[in-house]
Amino acid sequence: xxxxxxxxxxxxxGSLRHIRADFPILTxxxxxxxxxxxxSAASAQKPRxxxxxxxxxxxxxxxxIHRGLYWMSERTTEAYEAVRDQVAGxxxxxxxxxxxxxxxxxxxxxxxxxSYGSLLRPGQVVLISEMEHHANIVPWQMLRDRAGIELxxxxxxxxxxxxxxxxxxxxxxxxxxLVAITHMSNxxxxxxxxxxxxxxxxxxxxxxxxxxxxxxxHRRVNVRELDADFYVLTGHKLYxxxxxxxxxxRREILDEMPPFLGGGDMxxxxxxxxxxxxxxxxxxxxGTPAIIETIGLGAxxxxxxxxxxxxxxxxxxxxxxxxxxxxxxxxxxxxxxxAPERGGVISFTMADVHPHDIATLLDRNGIAVRAGHxxxxxxxxxxxxxxxxxxxxxxxxxxxxxxxxxxxxVQIRGFFV
Amino acid sequence: MTQDDLYRTVVLQRTKTPLYxxxxxxxxxxxxxTNPLCGDRVHLHAVIDAQGRIDxxxxxxRGCAICAxxxxxxxxxxxxxxxxxxxxxxxxxxxxxxxxxxxAALGELSAFAPLHRHxxxxxxxxxxxxxxxxxxxxxxxx
Ligand SMILES: Cc1ncc(COP(=O)(O)O)c(C=O)c1O
Numbered sequence: 261x262x263x264x265x266x267x268x269x270x271x272x273x274g275s276l277r278h279i280r281a282d283f284p285i286l287t288x289x290x291x292x293x294x295x296x297x298x299x300s301a302a303s304a305q306k307p308r309x310x311x312x313x314x315x316x317x318x319x320x321x322x323x324x325i326h327r328g329l330y331w332m333s334e335r336t337t338e339a340y341e342a343v344r345d346q347v348a349g350x351x352x353x354x355x356x357x358x359x360x361x362x363x364x365x366x367x368x369x370x371x372x373x374x375s376y377g378s379l380l381r382p383g384q385v386v387l388i389s390e391m392e393h394h395a396n397i398v399p400w401q402m403l404r405d406r407a408g409i410e411l412x413x414x415x416x417x418x419x420x421x422x423x424x425x426x427x428x429x430x431x432x433x434x435x436x437x438l439v440a441i442t443h444m445s446n447x448x449x450x451x452x453x454x455x456x457x458x459x460x461x462x463x464x465x466x467x468x469x470x471x472x473x474x475x476x477x478h479r480r481v482n483v484r485e486l487d488a489d490f491y492v493l494t495g496h497k498l499y500x501x502x503x504x505x506x507x508x509x510r511r512e513i514l515d516e517m518p519p520f521l522g523g524g525d526m527x528x529x530x531x532x533x534x535x536x537x538x539x540x541x542x543x544x545x546x547g548t549p550a551i552i553e554t555i556g557l558g559a560x561x562x563x564x565x566x567x568x569x570x571x572x573x574x575x576x577x578x579x580x581x582x583x584x585x586x587x588x589x590x591x592x593x594x595x596x597x598x599a600p601e602r603g604g605v606i607s608f609t610m611a612d613v614h615p616h617d618i619a620t621l622l623d624r625n626g627i628a629v630r631a632g633h634x635x636x637x638x639x640x641x642x643x644x645x646x647x648x649x650x651x652x653x654x655x656x657x658x659x660x661x662x663x664x665x666x667x668x669x670v671q672i673r674g675f676f677v
Numbered sequence: 678m679t680q681d682d683l684y685r686t687v688v689l690q691r692t693k694t695p696l697y698x699x700x701x702x703x704x705x706x707x708x709x710x711t712n713p714l715c716g717d718r719v720h721l722h723a724v725i726d727a728q729g730r731i732d733x734x735x736x737x738x739r740g741c742a743i744c745a746x747x748x749x750x751x752x753x754x755x756x757x758x759x760x761x762x763x764x765x766x767x768x769x770x771x772x773x774x775x776x777x778x779x780x781a782a783l784g785e786l787s788a789f790a791p792l793h794r795h796x797x798x799x800x801x802x803x804x805x806x807x808x809x810x811x812x813x814x815x816x817x818x819x
Contacts, residue, residue, distance in 0.1 A: 614741035616715060620795055621684065632715050646716035646739070675689060676742070 272575070279567065280656045282307040293626030296661045301446050301474060301605045301652030302630050303496045306560075310500055313559035314552050325551055326525055326542075340551055343558035344541070350561050351491060351508050352482030358514065360507040360544045361554055365473040366395040368492035368507035369440070371544060372469060373399035375517040376438070376490075382408035384437040387430050387466070389414045389422055389452075390642050391445045394635040396471045400440065412436070416642065420448040420597035424456065431464035439468045440490075444475035447634045447650065448597025449580070449605035451475060458487040467513070473497055477654075478576055478603045480569040483508055495553065499655075500560030504553040507544070514540040521546040564655075572655055576604045579653050579662065586666040592673055596648050604653035607634070610669060613676050615649040621672045622649075627665055683791040683798075684742065687750070692742040697752035699735045708812025710804045717744050717801065719808045721752075725816050729760045736808075741801050743789070748805035750786055760813055767806050774799045 280286050283305050288295045297305060323333040325340050348356045362368040380386075386400045390413055404411045414427045422441070430436065439461040444451045454470050461468040469490035472481055476493040483491050490513075495504040509517075519526055519537055523546035528536040537543045564572070583606055587593055592611030610618060619631035630650045633640045640646060651665060704722035711718045717740030724732040734756055736748040755763050770786055773779040777794065779787030789802045 614744075616717075616741040616798065616801060617684075617743070620743075620798055623795075624683075640716075675684060676693070 272578075275571070276575070276656070276658060280658075282309065282563075283656050284308055284311070286656060290626040290628070291624055296625075296627040296664060298651040298653065298657065298661065298665060299628045299630050300477075300654035300657070301497070301650065303502070304477065304499045304654050305656065306501065307499055307563050309563045310556050310559045314501060314556040317552050317555050322552070324548055336551060339555050339558075340549070343554050343561075346558050346561050347506055347508075350481075350565070351476075351493075351506075352484050353508050354484060355511055357540050358508050358511050360509070360514070360541045361549055362492075362505040362507055363503055363550065364496070364505035365471060365492045365494040366399075366505075368494075368505050369395055369469070369471065370399045371507055371520045372440075372490055372492075372509070373403045375520045375544075376467075376513070377403040377407060377409075378518055379516065380407060380409050380437050383410070383435065385410045385412050385435045387412045387414060387427075387436045387439045387441075389427075389441045390416045391420070391422070391448060391450065391636065391639045392440075392442055393446055393471065393473070394637070395473075396440055396442060397638065409437075410435070413638075414441075416448075416450075416639070417599075419599050420445070420450050420643075421599035421601070422450070422452050422457075424453070424460075427457065428460060431460060431466065434465060436461070436464055436466040439466050441468070441470060442474070443470040443472045443481075443491075444478070444603050444605070445597070445636075445639075446474050446605060447607050447636045447639055447648070448599065449602040449607075449652075450597055450599040451479070451601040451603055453601070454486045454488065458489075462487065474603070474605065479573060489513060495557040495560065498557070498560055499563060500557040501550075501553040503550040504557045506557075511540065514544070517544075519543050519546070523547045525549075567655060575655065576653060579657055579659065580604045580606070582659050583651065583653070583662045583665075586662055587669070590666055590669045590673065593669065596643055596645065604657070605650065606652070607648040607650045609645060609648055610673055611676070613673060615647045617676075618649045618669070618672060621675070622665070622668055625664075625668050627661075627668060629665075683789075683795065685788050687785055687788050688742060688746040691746040691749040695736075695738075695745065695749040697735055697749050698737065700737065701733055701735050703733075704735075706812050706816050708808035708810075708815070710806075710808030710811070712740075712744075712800055712804055714800070715740075717741065717804060719744065719748050719805045721748075721805070721808045721812055723812060729813070729816055731755050731758055731763070736805060738805070740804065741798075743792070743798055743801040744804050747786075747789060747802040750788070751805045751809065754784065754786055755809065760817070763809070763813065767810060770806060771803070774802055 325337040458468045467489040472493045491508040496502040526546040596607040615631035701722045706723045706725045708721040720737040723734040738745045738748045769780040773790040774792040779790040
């Protein structure tokens with residue numbers, strides 16, 4: 261039994277070593293120290309599989325897509341469209357046409373707010389939560405101011421979970437058209453019960469959008485099992501490049517929605533009198549897309565799937581438990597957000613030491629964390645803090661790195677008392 | 678861990694035990710600075726004489742160590758100074774954090790020169806000076 265535990269642990273350490281070897285940046289030094297990168301929730305580092313794939317595309321197989329009648333363009337179009345199939349599989353989508361490529365999550369949510377939002381009528385409600393990223397707040401505020409809808413906010417409980425009872429009350433008048441809620445908080449690490457939220461929304465006659473920017477990195481998502489209507493994610497947090505994000509939505513909803521941006525690629529016919537739209541997904545992909553980045557996202561998804569969410573999830577759960585324990589031993593440190601269902605994103609404050617000072621002093625020791633309001637100012641206000649420090653983990657994060665974080669925090673605290 | 682040249686003793690001391698924190702009952706000038714990125718805030722209260730000289734100044738700071746120490750050292754340095762001199766100090770301070778070379782006249786304020794290697798934190802040290810410049814400009818308009 262003991263032997264087995266030891267073997268499992270060393271297997272894990274072995275595969276972690278292999279994973280780390282895929283990320284060239286992890287050998288960099290910062291201020292003369294080994295880089296300890298604990299800011300993956302802001303943007304993850306890239307494996308050589310992604311870097312090489314993008315470079316190789318530019319070296320050997322690149323032309324504009326959907327337009328050229330020549331070999332090189334056709335091959336690039338195939339590579340680009342193959343990623344649509346891949347993402348459809350990754351999210352458990354019903355059809356490849358349900359995958360729309362965007363620049364990032366922010367653009368995906370703005371697309372829904374503009375296009376689906378234009379179908380809403382004054383008096384209808386969009387319901388968000390108190391723990392949304394600004395990307396899932398501001399587009400709805402802009403829609404409210406444009407279209408006269410109401411924006412409603414469901415609170416979080418003191419431990420940082422979504423208040424499901426309040427959600428039910430917010431849905432009870434039957435005026436909510438869309439519930440738009442994060443699947444995992446980028447501040448608290450809280451994972452929301454998406455299936456329960458979808459059931460409640462549907463029972464009240466509302467559609468539901470999940471912001472999967474954080475969750476899709478850590479857990480397998482199946483949009484049909486979640487019974488979602490919209491789902492968004494962003495490539496750069498998923499070990500892929502910047503400039504590529506995804507909107508998934510049900511085919512019948514996409515068919516009803518008007519285009520977002522106008523231009524090339526999204527039309528069927530154009531005359532000065534009027535134009536007609538291409539069918540989905542192209543109706544929503546105006547102009548030359550991020551071709552190389554999309555192909556890079558495909559490489560990132562292949563990479564993640566080669567590791568598998570079972571291993572990714574197990575690694576992250578072990579790390580998070582380890583981190584909560586290690587950080588719990590730092591005197592004066594307070595973890596913000598203690599919901600039982602959570603992932604590897606940990607916000608904290610440390611007695612009188614300002615988060616900016618924490619971040620700068622950690623950086624001097626090679627440790628990268630985020631400090632500030634994390635694009636979630638309303639949540640900060642609710643929690644009664646103006647800023648927090650945040651450590652977040654990726655598939656390459658090691659328990660030793662977390663121990664170093666905790667030990668360095670103890671020293672920093674020592675400076676200030 | 679590396680003892681940081683930025684978090685020198687003087688910076689830590691002034692954060693922990695500021696000498697110029699608080700309000701002034703007789704204040705006839707106020708200045709405010711806020712950093713929307715982190716919510717840090719500096720509120721200055723000063724007594725300015727007819728020639729525009731700062732007779733006394735206090736700060737209320739909600740912010741990081743760099744911001745709080747900068748406010749306290751600034752208050753000490755500008756007490757008794759004329760506006761022209763203060764503007765020169767502001768320019769020297771700006772030069773120090775941008776280049777890492779502190780003009781000799783800065784004295785203890787040169788503690789912030791290492792910020793040129795921490796560009797994201799320059800704003801923290803300059804926030805009290807933003808508040809001070811706002812106060813002087815208001816006073817000039819009076
Ligand atoms: C929960 C959440 N939603 C949305 C976003 C926005 O992602 P992007 O900036 O890539 O659009 C982020 C990233 O910071 C996030 O954490």
